[in-house]
Amino acid sequence: MQLTFDEDVERFRAEFIAFLDEYLPPEATAVERPRSSSHVPQWAREWQSVQFDHGWLVPGYPPEFGGRNATVLQQYVHREELGRRRIYESCNPQGQGIIAASLITFGTPEQQKKWAVPILRGEMPAALGMSEPGAGSDLAGLRTRAVRDGGHFVVTGQKVWTSGAHDSDVVLTFVRTDPAAPKHRGISVLLIPTGTPGVRRRPFASACAADDLDFNEVFFEEARVPAENLVGELNKGWTVANGSLGHERTLLWMSFAQRLRMLVKDFTPHTELDTDRFATTVMDLQALELLGSAALAREQRGETDVAALSVLKLLGSEAVQQGLEAALDAAGTDGLTHPSVTSRHNLLNLEDHAPSWFERYLRSFSGTIAGGTSEIQRNIIAQRVLGLPRSSV
Template identity: 75%
Template structure:
């Protein structure tokens, strides 16, 4: 087992550290916070464009897409250095990590030029239209319809939980184009500009977002979408959907590991939780990092272990949830304090600083729901790791 990185990787790290030391905005520049996951303040647009131009926005992408064809180990180091400084990786995470990535994988050259590069450069933002009132985890149950009529699609239906849609320029929207096909077939992916006639976006509050709204319900009423906005093949959008959810799968565990590490530092032996809960948190943290390192090494060898990623997501998301719940229980009524009372939010980092434990506990449910619920992760583990029947 090799517990250190080779000289090439460390040279990559040193170059990135030098870039951050020279160019990273400070608090005096980052004066405006992003109000949603599809809103980019002007300073954030400049910072994203600078990263794109220097190949540091998404190092795993080719240079024409703001990267440098970096391997998975270098991508890990890139994220590690951002986490070390407490810097959020980007301020339109779905746009960069899912939608632009989907266009790089499945889109045409024209779609990449028109949509992917502007999203990556921060010239526009994008949101993901997947979930519906009757189709959340069961994406194949979606009912939003798109009928091909000559050189255009006509879209009718509704999406919900569409993060940042009210600030986005375009939605990557999954629609049913063949109602007679079996559930996982007959789905297509469309790029729908949010200023299209018939698109209505309604942001709504959550317990986590009382000041700035992020969630949206989106309605499509006879929305006309050019056929050239079809991403991938007609009726074969399931491949785009599963690719979208899997683009950052390999390193998703790292965000949970960073969260657990921060909690370990914050709790300390005489902190807000009992000794056995603190010990469990430490063990979960080590277990996640060791399992994640093994998965990282496998990925570097070209092994795509989807089921193993489910183990990491399940462990990381639920360990963070257990730890914050323990802190909430131990903190008593003071744990209910609102972040506006107990702290502030940094423009450089979307996490609340000194937030109340109730808010922090509730936010952990994003980890156990988004990107595949814990129940779905358990199904994958049961079938693909343990060999149990469906």
């Protein structure tokens, strides 16, 4: 077992560190906070564009998409160095990590040029339209309809929990194009510009704060969308959906590991108040990193293990939530009103605005929902890892 990286990976790391030292915006520049997961302030747009131009935005992509064809292990140390400085590369994570990734995998060259590249450069914020009032984790139950009418699709229906839609230029939207087909079939995917007549966005507050407007309801009232905005094949949207969620989950465990590392550091002053739960959080972080490293090694060898991603997603999201609950308990009443951080953070850190342990704990519930709920992950693990039969209930 090799627990260190080869020289080529460390050279890659050193080159990225040099880039950050030279180009990372100063804190005085990054004073404007993003107001949602699709709001990209001017400084953030410039920062994302610089990363794109130098091949550091998504290193695993080819240069035309802001990368440098990096290996899996090189991508890992890229994420690791971002985590060390507590920064993120984009203020529109779903645009970069899901929508653009889906277009690179399933889109036409014209769609990639028109949509993917501007999204990756931070010039075109994007949102993901999957969940509906009656179809959350059960995406196949969606009811938003798209009917072909000449050179357009006419879209009618509603999405919900659409993060950042009110600040987005386009929504990657999953629609039903064949209502007579079985529910996992007959789904298609459309790129719908938010300025399209008949598209209405309504942001609403979350439990974290009354002024935290990120979630949206999005209504489509006979919105006419050009047929050229169809992503992938007609009625084959389930394939795109699996690819989109795959893009979200592949490196998601690294995000949870990053949050756990920050949590361990911020929890340290309260360690003497709850040693056992602090130790559990540290062990969860070590377990996540070891299991994740094994998954990376398999991927580096070209082996795909989708079920392993479910294990990592479940472990990471619940470890973060349980660790934050322990920290909140240890902080006592101070955790309700006082800043949770114990050191000065870089203003590029998108989570740094959380004012208390309490808010950080509330936000942790999104991790056990987004990208497939913990219940769904347990079903996948039961069936595909443990070999248990499907429930007959």
